[in-house]
Amino acid sequence: LAHAQTEPFDLGQDNREIAQALGQAALDSDLAYEITESLTTEVGPRLAGTPQEARARDWAVEMLEELAFENVRIEPFELDLWTRGHSVYEEVAITAPYPQELYAISLGGAGATPEGGLEAEVVFFDSYDALLASDADEDALEGKLVFVNDRMVASRTGEGYGWANRKRRDAWVLAEDRGALGVLIRSVGTSTNRFAHTGMMSFPDGRRPDIPALAVSAPDADQLERLHEMGETVSITMRTYAGWRGEVMSGNVIAEITGSEAPDEIVIIGAHLDSWDTATGALDDGAGVGIVTAAARLIAESGHRPRRTIRVVLFGAEEVGLVGARAYANARMEDGTVGDHIIGSESDFGAREVWRLRSNVGEHALPEIDAIHRELQSLGLVRGDNSGGGGPDMIPLQYMGVPMVRLEQNGEDYFEFHHTPNDTFDKIVPEEMAQNVAAWTMMVWLLANSETDFRPQAPQAEASE
Template sequence: MQRPALTLIAASLMLANGFAHAADAPTAIPGTAVKTAEQLRDKAMHDDTAYKVVESLTTEVGSRMAGSVNDPRAREWAIAKFKALGFDKVYTEPVTYPLWERHSEHGAIVAPFPQPLTLIALGYSPGTPKDGLTAQVVQFVSLDALKAADPASVKGKIVYIGERMQRHKEGTDYGRIGSPIRVQGPVIAQAKGAAGFLLRSAGTDANSRTPHTGVTGFTDPTKAIPAAALSNPDADQLERVLAYGKPVTVKLDLDCGIVGQYTGYNVIGEITGRKYPDQVVAIGGHLDSWDPGTGAIDDGAGVAIALGAAKLIHDLPQRPDRTVRVIAFANEEMGLWGGRAYADKHAAEVGKFQLGSESDLGAAPVWRMSASVKPQARKAVEQIAKVLAPVGVAYDPKRPGGGGSDLSQMHQKGMAALTLDQDATYYFDWHHTANDTLDKIDPQQLAQNVAVYAVFTYMAAQADGDFGSAPGAFAGDGAGD
């Protein structure tokens, strides 16, 4: 009478072991999918869909600051463009955030040598009093120097930090110098009692009298001070005046600030998967831009790259096995609002995300790929890398992948992710300025980006096995974008 029970136990153990082996089996991409990906790559290099998309966005809509009059125009443009390109499903998801408006900004050195300054207000900066803010300037060589400063040396003054960014292919100085000074500097200055804050623009265009805007770290309007960025030549001029050793007084006149709440929308389009429609490969860019330019490289290009890649996959004779989801995120510029709202809404579904990456570093060629995936999926990433090598992409297996700006939020929830680094040598010449316009995009370089996104998206969609997405799967891997 014991033999049937033993047989059942043995069968259960064999079944359990079978599931375990299946779970541990390496993820691989079938040879037919690799061949199709190579064809996609070659076709993308001669496809102008993405360029037509970004041309349309920057011409028909222009600048798209979150909450501005062009915000709903951009959303309607995106919905129409998704539909025109043949996406099966197009929908929106709400994103609510503080509404910050810019009306005007002026600055001047009052003493000892009166002259105007070219500057631009920073996101979440409050306006100055009706008659402006006039105060003595105190200079710091770095953010660390401000952190170490005696509050008595700062109280009632306008803090100025003039550390200069340099060009790097990796865009290193933006994360090391530019963004931390712009985001953290005003907050630290306010906490020490400063009346205002100025920085040398977070940009690499040394000879252009065009200031770079961007967001600050202010989260409480009652604990915020007027903050602005000087163009690089104006920062040089201020430093020359400061070098005379006399007290330097500056007047700021900023008309800007938070005026309430606003609800915008992420715009999402899908190409439905043939075999696993509830599993998705996520790609995209952010639809909003800063207001001085037309948002071509930041981030009309990213939206266009994702749409161009998805369109090529859509046009294949057979739909991909998994769903391709393109997300045009709302309000990335003022603090990843669209990405955070998306991740909060979809966190419970993270296991259904096969792989993801967002483009948000312009339109110069992708030159490096890195990944955060489970160990059993590394061979599949190597297969993707092999297809991308002919278009100049090198795979660095030691670097984590963060997913890009907005999709970094899904990565933090556990989504397997790539980072596809573009050449950022000149990106920060134009970033967040009036010079962010369509002429900065080279159509052939943009096409290379489309090729990269089409290849990885299709190969991930066709993979036998997954890349390891699960709640908390990549906690602490050090990825960031």
């Protein structure tokens, strides 16, 4: 019956009307905007493992209880703390051929310079690939500073980020192995701002860098590039204080709307509570906290209780390596409830309009996701493919087999602000945020009121004809 597969899925007239009413209520609500304003104003920067992140958890518990969520709780976990060690500024300057201060910032996980700082010559690499290919002269980096000059490409999907991030994550390993005293990279991000983009490095097999590693703002990277093109030997001095500080506590904040008919079936929606230290984390990810919380609350206050439980998880320690997401998934492995997670999704890409719905569900469930997309279409959404993820904090659950959907936001200018001091509340447009909440509210309602198992189904014996 090939015909049956293309027949539109029927969400049900009542169900659709409730969804549409919820969407309209979301467009008329400024709850998400207010939540994000409150978090950024009353907590501000909240680096994973710091007292500020603990304040964010307390803030979240109070906020979720005020909004009448059920089962509000903190699930604590341990974390190795890394901090910059000295305000949010780093001291970096060109000393030769032309002295000039640079605007730069340590990457997450970096080591510090020796006390009193260091000065060394720069070895210039056009790209991370050029660094990888540069093993001809094994001693060329000994006692030097490595600079890697890749540029990021801006796009709606933000897909230039992963590529540009290779140098941020991995350049230090090669540099340190070959005796370099430190690593500098052109700031990841698409901005021509003097602020550089921070972010966590990678630690293969748990190894951590002893050397400092910093991002240099784009205009300052331009300066290094110009000096290199002039054929000049460039020397840089720097003094930084970054390092690992030992074990501390972090935690995830969890709240629920208990399902009416299938309370053990969980639609999990998330965002992360921590931010980088240089900004108030309005776009990353205060906006997500506002959007998913408001979507759940709008459903709770509609008078229509969904079949399934909606679980809001505000993850801790996302920025430093999905530590909260891993802790959550591991805890669900231990209590045996991974299989209760019917489907998951996260909002963690700013607050610009949602433009695409992607999914990662079993083939049999595609007509239903397509039907959900049709309900959201008037908000300006296209239907993406079925190879998506749910967002960074959904990765561990997705590895464990939990199906995912994602409402993708326009990321064209996300990396103008992301992980820099400019990620502040004024960058959020209330109308765009309300469109997000509308899409989320409708989608979450329809998923939480569904009876479908979205996991890929084992092939069944063909029905007899």
